[in-house]
Amino acid sequence: MNIPTMRAVVSAMICLAMLTGCWNSRELDELGIAVATGIDKNDQGEYLITVQVINPSEVATEAPTTRPPVSTYTITGETLFEAFRKLSIKTPRKIYLSQMRLVVIGESLAEDGIMPALDFLYRDHEFRPSYYITVAKNASVENILSVLTPYEKIPANKVMNSIENAESHWGVTTGVHIDTLISKIRSPGEEAVLGGLLLNGEEDVGNRMSNVEQADAPTTLELDETAVFKEDRLAGWLTEKQSLGFNFITGEVSSTIVTHPCENGETSSVELLRSTSSISAEMDGDTPSISVLIEAEGNIGEMNCDISIGEPEGIDQINLALEEEIETIVQSAIVAAQSDFESDIFGFGQAVHRYEKNDWKTLESEWDEVFKDVRVQVDVKAEVRSRGNSSRQIDKKG
Amino acid sequence: MENYSENSRSPLTTPKEQPHPLFFSLRENVAHIQEQLGFSSDLAVRWVMINETACAFLFIDGLVDKDTIHDYIMSSLMLDMPVKASSSDLLYDRIKTVSLPVGELLETDDFRPLFSSLLSGETILLLENENRALMANTRGWQDRGVQETTSEGVIRGPKESFNETLRTNTALLRRKIKNPKLRMDGKTIGRLSQTDIAVVYIEGLAEEQVVKEVHQRLDQIDVDSIFESGYIEEYIQDAQYSPFPTIYYSERPDAIAEGIAKGRIAIVIDGTPDVLLVPALFIHFFQSSEDYYQRADIGSLLRLLRLVCFTIALFTPSLYIAFITFHQEMIPPTLLVSLAAQRDGVPFPAFFEALIMELTFEILREAGVRLPKPVGSAVSIVGALVLGQSAVQAGLVSPAMVIVVAITAISSFVFPSYNIAIPIRMLRFVFMTLAATFGLYGIILGLIAMVLHLCSLQSFGVPYMSPLAPMIPKDQKDVLLRLPHWKLFTKSAALTKDYKGSKHGGTKEKQS
Numbered sequence: 001m002n003i004p005t006m007r008a009v010v011s012a013m014i015c016l017a018m019l020t021g022c023w024n025s026r027e028l029d030e031l032g033i034a035v036a037t038g039i040d041k042n043d044q045g046e047y048l049i050t051v052q053v054i055n056p057s058e059v060a061t062e063a064p065t066t067r068p069p070v071s072t073y074t075i076t077g078e079t080l081f082e083a084f085r086k087l088s089i090k091t092p093r094k095i096y097l098s099q100m101r102l103v104v105i106g107e108s109l110a111e112d113g114i115m116p117a118l119d120f121l122y123r124d125h126e127f128r129p130s131y132y133i134t135v136a137k138n139a140s141v142e143n144i145l146s147v148l149t150p151y152e153k154i155p156a157n158k159v160m161n162s163i164e165n166a167e168s169h170w171g172v173t174t175g176v177h178i179d180t181l182i183s184k185i186r187s188p189g190e191e192a193v194l195g196g197l198l199l200n201g202e203e204d205v206g207n208r209m210s211n212v213e214q215a216d217a218p219t220t221l222e223l224d225e226t227a228v229f230k231e232d233r234l235a236g237w238l239t240e241k242q243s244l245g246f247n248f249i250t251g252e253v254s255s256t257i258v259t260h261p262c263e264n265g266e267t268s269s270v271e272l273l274r275s276t277s278s279i280s281a282e283m284d285g286d287t288p289s290i291s292v293l294i295e296a297e298g299n300i301g302e303m304n305c306d307i308s309i310g311e312p313e314g315i316d317q318i319n320l321a322l323e324e325e326i327e328t329i330v331q332s333a334i335v336a337a338q339s340d341f342e343s344d345i346f347g348f349g350q351a352v353h354r355y356e357k358n359d360w361k362t363l364e365s366e367w368d369e370v371f372k373d374v375r376v377q378v379d380v381k382a383e384v385r386s387r388g389n390s391s392r393q394i395d396k397k398g
Numbered sequence: 399m400e401n402y403s404e405n406s407r408s409p410l411t412t413p414k415e416q417p418h419p420l421f422f423s424l425r426e427n428v429a430h431i432q433e434q435l436g437f438s439s440d441l442a443v444r445w446v447m448i449n450e451t452a453c454a455f456l457f458i459d460g461l462v463d464k465d466t467i468h469d470y471i472m473s474s475l476m477l478d479m480p481v482k483a484s485s486s487d488l489l490y491d492r493i494k495t496v497s498l499p500v501g502e503l504l505e506t507d508d509f510r511p512l513f514s515s516l517l518s519g520e521t522i523l524l525l526e527n528e529n530r531a532l533m534a535n536t537r538g539w540q541d542r543g544v545q546e547t548t549s550e551g552v553i554r555g556p557k558e559s560f561n562e563t564l565r566t567n568t569a570l571l572r573r574k575i576k577n578p579k580l581r582m583d584g585k586t587i588g589r590l591s592q593t594d595i596a597v598v599y600i601e602g603l604a605e606e607q608v609v610k611e612v613h614q615r616l617d618q619i620d621v622d623s624i625f626e627s628g629y630i631e632e633y634i635q636d637a638q639y640s641p642f643p644t645i646y647y648s649e650r651p652d653a654i655a656e657g658i659a660k661g662r663i664a665i666v667i668d669g670t671p672d673v674l675l676v677p678a679l680f681i682h683f684f685q686s687s688e689d690y691y692q693r694a695d696i697g698s699l700l701r702l703l704r705l706v707c708f709t710i711a712l713f714t715p716s717l718y719i720a721f722i723t724f725h726q727e728m729i730p731p732t733l734l735v736s737l738a739a740q741r742d743g744v745p746f747p748a749f750f751e752a753l754i755m756e757l758t759f760e761i762l763r764e765a766g767v768r769l770p771k772p773v774g775s776a777v778s779i780v781g782a783l784v785l786g787q788s789a790v791q792a793g794l795v796s797p798a799m800v801i802v803v804a805i806t807a808i809s810s811f812v813f814p815s816y817n818i819a820i821p822i823r824m825l826r827f828v829f830m831t832l833a834a835t836f837g838l839y840g841i842i843l844g845l846i847a848m849v850l851h852l853c854s855l856q857s858f859g860v861p862y863m864s865p866l867a868p869m870i871p872k873d874q875k876d877v878l879l880r881l882p883h884w885k886l887f888t889k890s891a892a893l894t895k896d897y898k899g900s901k902h903g904g905t906k907e908k909q910s
Contacts, residue, residue, distance in 0.1 A: 025723045025837070027748060028741040033726075033734065056738035098727030099734060128727050157731075 036156035038141025040106025171256030189349020245333025262305030310391035461519030463538025502535030591623035686814035724837030749834035
């Protein structure tokens with residue numbers, strides 16, 4: 001290497017070393033880490049976004065102060081992108097979106113159609129698509145995102161953890177990511193659902209530190225019901241039981257508790273540990289018919305019936321009761337979807353597409369109409385594997 | 399090897415000495431020696447009469463074992479001389495063959511070897527009317543004996559280390575390998591220092607080509623003085639401009655003997671306990687002789703641990719910088735929040751913060767080496783308090799950065815060979831700069847460049863990264879893992895070059 005080249009290389013290297021503040025580099029203390037975003041529409045048809053930003057020194061501190069662990073900023077804009085940038089007039093730091101945990105969609109936006117809003121969320125490279133999307137059920141997104149939660153300092157984390165816990169232990173909620181949502185909205189013969197987020201208590205109390213200074217916080221965030229969409233518009237809400245039925249059909253119940261009544265007026269609960277479902281379709285002349293097969297396994301968790309579960313006959317009895325109960329739950333979801341919302345959230349259309357490809361071509365255009373009256377056969381096979389520490393119920397008699 | 403032309407050398411250089419035959423006159427000879435040595439105060443001259451012939455003993459005080467001179471040279475010649483010789487010629491032969499009970503006796507008729515043996519601690523015997531001199535080996539000076547190794551400690555295994563005397567060092571090797579095939583080729587390098595060097599290997603086991611190459615490179619060295627093996631290392635190493643060492647050194651006789659027994663070649667240099675070992679491959683610097691003394695399982699795990707530490711020591715600060723300034727989305731959210739909280743109020747960019755801390759550590763480390771022992775504890779207090787706590791409390795650096803620097807520092811001391819930590823120390827800063835400029839992308843670019851460089855290196859004809867690149871499956875039993883000894887019977891194919899596809903292997907077959 002001759003001297004001029006050496007000089008050029010050396011000066012280039014020095015310049016590079018000096019240019020460390022350039023391009024994409026951002027220092028951590030210049031970022032406002034956003035964990036939740038609420039999206040809604042105001043009366044003028046503008047987007048109204050609320051961003052929940054972490055206040056790191058309050059979250060990770062050994063000496064807590066009276067300042068809240070998160071701050072929310074609300075702003076309006078013609079488009080979402082515009083609104084997000086406009087946030088900088090309110091926030092001291094650039095809003096950093098890659099650690100987003102939760103997107104809450106306002107009810108009025110959900111009724112108007114969410115697809116336009118999803119475009120930005122899906123397109124922008126800063127979003128990591130691992131956040132959950134929920135719908136605000138009874139309050140504005142601004143109010144919901146302003147609620148300070150006890151125990152978990154960051155409200156968005158609390159919601160996310162609740163979704164995941166309830167999904168794996170209770171089986172009622174559905175955590176939906178953006179790619180699933182978009183693909184369900186777009187695919188024919190299938191509709192989307194989103195979890196609902198409920199503000200429980202006073203709005204004005206929830207956003208104060210006093211809310212988390214009490215053992216029993218007066219205002220809390222709860223997961224409740226499931227929002228049913230028809231295309232990209234909100235069609236209605238499934239109740240808790242219907243939500244469970246929906247999850248049974250889609251096979252997403254990993255563990256839940258099924259309670260059934262018995263002859264002596266008491267109830268018993270079975271803990272389901274595994275459940276699978278398969279949906280198949282066949283043509284019955286011109287009309288399709290769907291059959292859903294649900295297989296479930298579980299343990300007896302609580303036993304107050306007068307059944308001798310020490311005997312195989314007793315277990316059979318429990319199995320039968322369990323099957324009936326699950327079928328009722330499932331049927332309630334199907335009825336709601338077919339007659340109340342007319343929305344094929346189970347993907348029955350997809351099943352017809354898979355099993356009866358040729359007929360689907362004619363059915364596809366009129367599937368919304370067909371779905372309302374399609375015959376659904378539900379079969380449940382339940383099996384109790386273990387009965388716990390006692391082979392009979394514990395009662396007063398000796 | 400580079401050719402060092404005469405005109406590029408310093409004016410201090412002593413010219414090569416010309417042959418200079420001895421005189422017949424004893425007085426003239428002694429006068430010449432005294433004159434040449436500038437009537438040096440440590441030159442002892444003892445005039446004696448043996449059989450009525452004038453003789454002179456000359457030796458350097460302090461370099462000789464005086465007991466040997468008194469008991470076996472002087473007393474046997476002056477008191478016990480049995481036979482009277484008629485002529486001085488005969489006397490000379492008598493002395494040489496009969497009357498001088500010392501182990502090593504040489505003769506010369508030239509001043510050059512005379513001076514070099516006189517200055518190495520031999521005793522010169524000059525006779526009147528004789529242009530030959532007898533040189534008796536009476537070397538014996540103060541050395542510190544064979545002591546416990548200070549820089550390469552082990553839990554299990556021999557504790558002895560080399561010292562500064564060549565003969566002691568070669569003897570230590572001999573004691574470990576009692577095989578007639580153990581070769582010790584002597585050399586003298588350095589116009590001024592005349593340093594003795596021994597090339598030690600096992601004939602038939604060490605690759606002939608490499609032995610020849612070592613000799614050739616050593617013979618080409620033209621230098622005034624050699625005071626440490628580092629001088630030799632720089633002259634004979636393959637890659638002059640690489641931060642990675644291509645020559646291994648150790649002060650542990652067992653480590654060097656282990657290498658020799660595997661077909662490598664040791665270069666022992668007088669005046670230093672650090673013995674060189676070639677060829678040295680990348681992986682050798684991660685292998686401690688203790689791996690072979692401990693059980694195979696822990697030996698293997700420790701080797702893997704050292705490689706992990708290599709990565710930690712090299713990349714932790716740069717990865718931290720890259721993640722914290724470019725890829726915040728890759729940090730788990732809880733950690734990110736706590737990092738962000740720590741960074742709040744730190745005035746410097748992460749890169750600068752890392753630079754300050756790494757530099758501070760380097761300063762502490764250098765100071766720790768130089769400091770007199772009694773002040774050593776002061777450094778650790780200053781280091782622990784100033785670095786660990788006060789800097790954080792003062793808001794100069796974030797606590798996470800202190801952890802990063804600490805883990806980096808500790809990891810860089812894991813290697814059994816101090817050598818390999820040096821490129822890590824230097825390259826760490828390069829990677830930090832790359833990380834601060836281009837993020838992970840920069841680190842990967844740097845890593846690719848580093849791997850390419852490593853693969854391009856050779857040590858005495860052996861690819862530096864072998865037996866990993868090129869991959870030699872049958873050598874893998876003693877690379878990342880150390881299989882039980884009974885599985886290690888065959889010698890390394892990388893070192894002996896009889897693996898398939900090698901340039902050397904090919905030519906060797908053709909020759910035979």
